[in-house]
Amino acid sequence: MSATPKSVAPARPEATDYLTVETSIRSWLLPTDHKRIGLLFLCATTAMLVLGGLLAMTMRLELLTPESDLVDPLTYDRLFTLHGVIMVWLFMIPAIPSGFGNFFVPLMLGAREIAFPRLNLASFWIYVLGGAIVLGGLVAGGADTGWTFYPPYSTSSSPTAVVPILIGVFVLGISSTITGLNFIVTVHALRVRGLTWLRMPLFVWSIYATSIILVLATPVLAMALALIAIDAAFGFGIFDPALGGDPILYQHLFWFYSHPAVYIMVLPAMGVISELISTYSRKPVFGYHFVAFSSLAIAVLGFLVWGHHLFVSGQSLYAGLVFSFLSYFVAIPSAIKVFNWTATLYKGSITYHTPMLYAFGFIGLFTIGGLTGLFLAALGIDVHVTDTYFVVAHFHYIMVGGTIMAYLGGMHYWWPKMTGRMYPEGWARLSALVIFLGFNLTFFPQFILGYLGMPRRYHAYPEEFQVLNVLSTAGASVLAAGYLMPMIYFIWSLRYGKIAPANPWGATGLEWKTASPPPLHNFDETPVVTHEAYDYTTVMGEEIEVG
Amino acid sequence: MSGVSSDLLAALGRAARRLLFLPPQGSTSAVAIDRLHVLEISVMTTLALAIAIATVAFVWRFHRSRRPGRTPRIVAPRWLEIVVYGGILSFFLAIWWIGVRQYLRFGEAPAGALEVYVTAKQWMWKFGYPDGLTSAGVLYVPAGRPVKLLLTSRDVIHSFYVPDFRIKRDALPGRYTGIWFEALGPGRHDVLCAEMCGTGHSRMRAEVRVLTPRDFEAWRTGGAASRDASRATMVERGRATAIRHGCLQCHTLDGTPATGPTWQGLFGRPVELADGRTLRADEAYLTRSMMDPAAEVVHGFAPIMPSYRGQLAPSETAALVELIKSLRERSNLGGERP
Numbered sequence: 001m002s003a004t005p006k007s008v009a010p011a012r013p014e015a016t017d018y019l020t021v022e023t024s025i026r027s028w029l030l031p032t033d034h035k036r037i038g039l040l041f042l043c044a045t046t047a048m049l050v051l052g053g054l055l056a057m058t059m060r061l062e063l064l065t066p067e068s069d070l071v072d073p074l075t076y077d078r079l080f081t082l083h084g085v086i087m088v089w090l091f092m093i094p095a096i097p098s099g100f101g102n103f104f105v106p107l108m109l110g111a112r113e114i115a116f117p118r119l120n121l122a123s124f125w126i127y128v129l130g131g132a133i134v135l136g137g138l139v140a141g142g143a144d145t146g147w148t149f150y151p152p153y154s155t156s157s158s159p160t161a162v163v164p165i166l167i168g169v170f171v172l173g174i175s176s177t178i179t180g181l182n183f184i185v186t187v188h189a190l191r192v193r194g195l196t197w198l199r200m201p202l203f204v205w206s207i208y209a210t211s212i213i214l215v216l217a218t219p220v221l222a223m224a225l226a227l228i229a230i231d232a233a234f235g236f237g238i239f240d241p242a243l244g245g246d247p248i249l250y251q252h253l254f255w256f257y258s259h260p261a262v263y264i265m266v267l268p269a270m271g272v273i274s275e276l277i278s279t280y281s282r283k284p285v286f287g288y289h290f291v292a293f294s295s296l297a298i299a300v301l302g303f304l305v306w307g308h309h310l311f312v313s314g315q316s317l318y319a320g321l322v323f324s325f326l327s328y329f330v331a332i333p334s335a336i337k338v339f340n341w342t343a344t345l346y347k348g349s350i351t352y353h354t355p356m357l358y359a360f361g362f363i364g365l366f367t368i369g370g371l372t373g374l375f376l377a378a379l380g381i382d383v384h385v386t387d388t389y390f391v392v393a394h395f396h397y398i399m400v401g402g403t404i405m406a407y408l409g410g411m412h413y414w415w416p417k418m419t420g421r422m423y424p425e426g427w428a429r430l431s432a433l434v435i436f437l438g439f440n441l442t443f444f445p446q447f448i449l450g451y452l453g454m455p456r457r458y459h460a461y462p463e464e465f466q467v468l469n470v471l472s473t474a475g476a477s478v479l480a481a482g483y484l485m486p487m488i489y490f491i492w493s494l495r496y497g498k499i500a501p502a503n504p505w506g507a508t509g510l511e512w513k514t515a516s517p518p519p520l521h522n523f524d525e526t527p528v529v530t531h532e533a534y535d536y537t538t539v540m541g542e543e544i545e546v547g
Numbered sequence: 548m549s550g551v552s553s554d555l556l557a558a559l560g561r562a563a564r565r566l567l568f569l570p571p572q573g574s575t576s577a578v579a580i581d582r583l584h585v586l587e588i589s590v591m592t593t594l595a596l597a598i599a600i601a602t603v604a605f606v607w608r609f610h611r612s613r614r615p616g617r618t619p620r621i622v623a624p625r626w627l628e629i630v631v632y633g634g635i636l637s638f639f640l641a642i643w644w645i646g647v648r649q650y651l652r653f654g655e656a657p658a659g660a661l662e663v664y665v666t667a668k669q670w671m672w673k674f675g676y677p678d679g680l681t682s683a684g685v686l687y688v689p690a691g692r693p694v695k696l697l698l699t700s701r702d703v704i705h706s707f708y709v710p711d712f713r714i715k716r717d718a719l720p721g722r723y724t725g726i727w728f729e730a731l732g733p734g735r736h737d738v739l740c741a742e743m744c745g746t747g748h749s750r751m752r753a754e755v756r757v758l759t760p761r762d763f764e765a766w767r768t769g770g771a772a773s774r775d776a777s778r779a780t781m782v783e784r785g786r787a788t789a790i791r792h793g794c795l796q797c798h799t800l801d802g803t804p805a806t807g808p809t810w811q812g813l814f815g816r817p818v819e820l821a822d823g824r825t826l827r828a829d830e831a832y833l834t835r836s837m838m839d840p841a842a843e844v845v846h847g848f849a850p851i852m853p854s855y856r857g858q859l860a861p862s863e864t865a866a867l868v869e870l871i872k873s874l875r876e877r878s879n880l881g882g883e884r885p
Contacts, residue, residue, distance in 0.1 A: 068749075073746040073747070073749070074746050077743070077745075077746060077748075144745075144746070145743065146743045150704060150742070150743070152702070152703050152704070152720060153703040153704065153743065153744060153745065156703070157669070157702060157703045157744075157745060158745070159745075159746075241719070241720045241721030241722070241838070241856070242720065242721070242856070242857060244839070244854070244856060247704060247719060247720070248719070281609070281618070282611075282618050283618045283619075283620070283621075284620055286621060286623065287622075287623060287628060290628055311650070312706060312715045312716050312717050312741075313717045313719075313724075314716070314717055314719060314722065314724035314831075317650065317651065317654045320650060321647050321650070321651075324643055324646060324647065324650075325640075325643055328636070328639035328640060328642075328643050329636070331639060332632055332635065332636055332639075335632065335635055336628075336632060338598065339598075339631070342598055342601050342602055342605070343621075343623075345601075345602060345605035345606060345609060346605055346609070346621065347609055347614075347618060347619055347621065348605070348609045348614070348618050349609065349610075349611045349614045349615060349616065349617075349618050350605070350606050350609050350610050350611060350614075351610070351611045352606075352610075360602065360606075363598070363602065364599065364602075367594075367595050367598055368595060371591040371594065371595060372591075374587065374591065374639065374642065375584065375587050375591075377643070377646075378583060378587065378642050378643065378645070378646030379646040379647055379649060379650035380576075380579065380580045380583055380645070380646045380648075380649030380650055380653070380713075381580055381583060381584055381587070381646065382646075383580075383650070383653060383713065383714060383715050383716075384580055384710070384713040384714070384715065386715065386741075387706060387708070387715070387741040387742060388741065448568045451568065451569065451570070451584070452568060452570045452710065453570055453708070453710020453711075453737070453739065455708060455739050455740070455741040455749075456741075457743045457748060457749075458748065458749035459749050460749040460750060461749065462737065536617065536618055536620075537617060537620060
């Protein structure tokens with residue numbers, strides 16, 4: 001993509017960028033600028049990542065020994081429930097769309113703002129409200145049901161207060177629906193002149209596909225949560241067989257949202273990876289159309305596979321066959337992306353900047369996560385490994401290996417644009433390596449544990465599983481150290497990092513055509529797009545020494 | 548010669564199983580599922596390695612220090628992408644088909660299977676045999692004979708999991724679900740709960756004791772077995788339950804027409820419903836008819852039966868089902884009764 005006016009923004013007085021244009025506390029708490037809202041989301045979701053990570057670390061320490069010794073069983077059950085709730089709804093779902101999406105979608109479209117700035121601000125504060133209710137529920141005793149809230153356990157048997165957590169998640173759903181709506185309208189209405197649909201960056205495509213899922217699936221979750229909260233609070237028995245209800249109905253409703261939600265979490269990550277691969281191999285993404293439409297294919301097919309979570313629940317045999325069949329189809333668009341990213345490298349001009357290391361990490365880990373999904377889609381094998389650590393390992397390879405890798409990759413890639421400062425390249429590469437090794441040490445043993453038969457959500461386990469659990473806990477410690485490093489050097493770089501130029505990576509996206517950090521209304525002169533995305537044949541950005 | 552090669556194969560198989568950390572194989576389905584698992588591991592590892600090698604090779608060959616400057620724009624012909632992804636999809640569908648055949652096999656127990664009623668509750672497993680034997684925490688089964696489990700729960704959802712058999716099935720309150728296995732040889736295997744059911748979830752364990760057919764007979768006819776206090780078979784208890792709950796006011800046991808459908812010859816028969824559907828009268832249907840009778844009314848009968856939800860204990864439901872099963876006609880009798 002190229003903008004005709006200028007490839008590099010003119011030198012400008014520093015005081016006019018979006019960070020310094022207004023500095024009152026009020027201007028930071030109630031901004032309507034999409035970039036500031038994006039930053040607020042990034043700060044809030046990162047805090048939630050830290051909290052969810054601490055909960056996970058406590059669980060890993062408990063699992064060092066087969067006995068229950070560090071925390072009591074009920075506390076352990078609360079830990080994994082809140083770890084799931086926080087990581088899914090407070091970190092993974094909002095982090096990339098509401099964080100990077102808010103900041104960069106308008107920039108990539110050449111727009112001055114997002115379609116509904118005030119609604120966007122409301123989305124942030126609704127997120128804060130939902131998060132506060134969930135954390136309030138944590139203080140009030142927390143839930144012990146797992147993030148899936150299966151009845152009748154959650155409605156009639158759990159000794160904990162499940163309802164506040166349900167209300168909190170319900171409120172968070174409102175926030176993500178609004179954000180999704182905002183992106184859909186923005187992409188349709190605010191593309192700059194010359195930016196046709198098939199010239200849009202792949203990150204925008206993936207955010208668009210994600211938004212469709214957010215708007216269509218979240219209401220179903222809201223409904224399921226409302227019904228189960230009514231059940232739990234007033235004993236209506238909608239899902240309680242003792243009162244004439246049907247617990248399997250809840251599982252259908254829950255997974256009708258929560259399977260598409262997996263793609264809400266991973267599609268934006270895939271969008272980030274497309275940007276990174278293209279930039280650091282200085283080539284357009286191979287098979288742009290296939291990659292773009294595979295995002296939409298995932299969004300559509302993702303709605304048709306929820307029943308593969310119910311293969312052992314007693315749903316009809318034939319439903320099982322169909323859901324298994326469709327699950328293989330949804331794997332194809334993901335395979336397209338992985339193969340096309342790899343093919344993009346061919347005859348490129350590749351560098352090993354930190355974001356590219358994260359992109360490689362993503363491809364490796366997502367490939368393992370995706371391929372193990374095919375084990376789970378095979379009905380016979382699923383019967384054996386569902387609800388075991390095999391599943392835990394599988395979705396952590398997708399969620400942590402995929403989404404968090406992309407989140408960190410994106411953070412490094414866009415850090416210069418967002419803050420105007422470079423991060424220290426050497427430390428960043430080291431931390432990327434530590435995170436990759438720590439991640440594999442944590443989660444690979446869990447595949448073996450799962451096939452050996454260790455069920456998930458166990459605070460105590462048969463002794464033969466101890467060695468693998470110790471390895472996993474050791475890996476979690478390495479992973480924690482890896483996550484700590486970026487937090488330190490990013491904060492350090494805000495003051496001491498090198499001043500970032502407008503386009504440090506020589507990338508082609510419109511976000512690199514404006515100053516770092518961008519002015520309040522993004523572009524001094526509205527760009528016009530005359531080329532397809534990732535057009536490296538006509539534009540070569542300036543290059544700077546990093547490292 | 549063939550003996551040597553089969554020994555060699557067996558040794559190789561053991562080595563491979565140790566290398567891949569496969570748990571012991573305790574049942575016929577474990578063998579089949581491990582085979583698919585190993586096939587998937589081989590193909591998926593090849594695919595993953597291909598991607599990894601290509602990435603490393605490209606990154607090495609096309610590093611910016613070797614290729615500064617402009618890059619070509621490469622567009623693959625559309626047919627190539629379609630062939631590649633079509634090929635991958637056909638491989639996926641082949642795996643799907645193998646998985647489907649295994650799953651269908653799980654669903655339908657072979658004729659002559661020993662039936663055992665499994666009742667889960669927080670946090671223990673209880674096993675009941677048709678001839679009235681019960682056992683808490685230990686499931687005794689004979690080797691080499693199919694065993695069909697009929698699972699239900701008294702409180703929340705549990706999941707019956709025997710890793711060595713590679714089987715798992717949720718136990719739901721108010722319904723029966725089924726699964727079956729055939730144990731390969733005598734031994735003991737862990738039973739674990741695989742669905743979060745409260746603070747005792749991790750400790751909700753039981754064991755399967757596989758006996759030789761002769762030992763199993765010995766256990767059944769006395770030995771260490773604990774019988775129900777009444778020492779009645781499940782069919783006898785079913786009859787008592789039917790009288791106690793007034794079932795026989797509307798249903799008959801001998802085919803005589805009455806207010807409700809007769810139970811004679813009902814089990815295993817196709818049943819035509821008032822809404823036009825036809826269902827097979829299996830354990831799940833019979834249980835649903837007791838708990839939610841209005842949902843599936845038999846054609847020609849008035850929807851007047853009250854729900855027995857909350858009134859019938861799981862053991863009573865199981866006994867009624869056994870009673871109805873005992874009234875099958877000879878023509879649809881699945882096989883030898885245990």
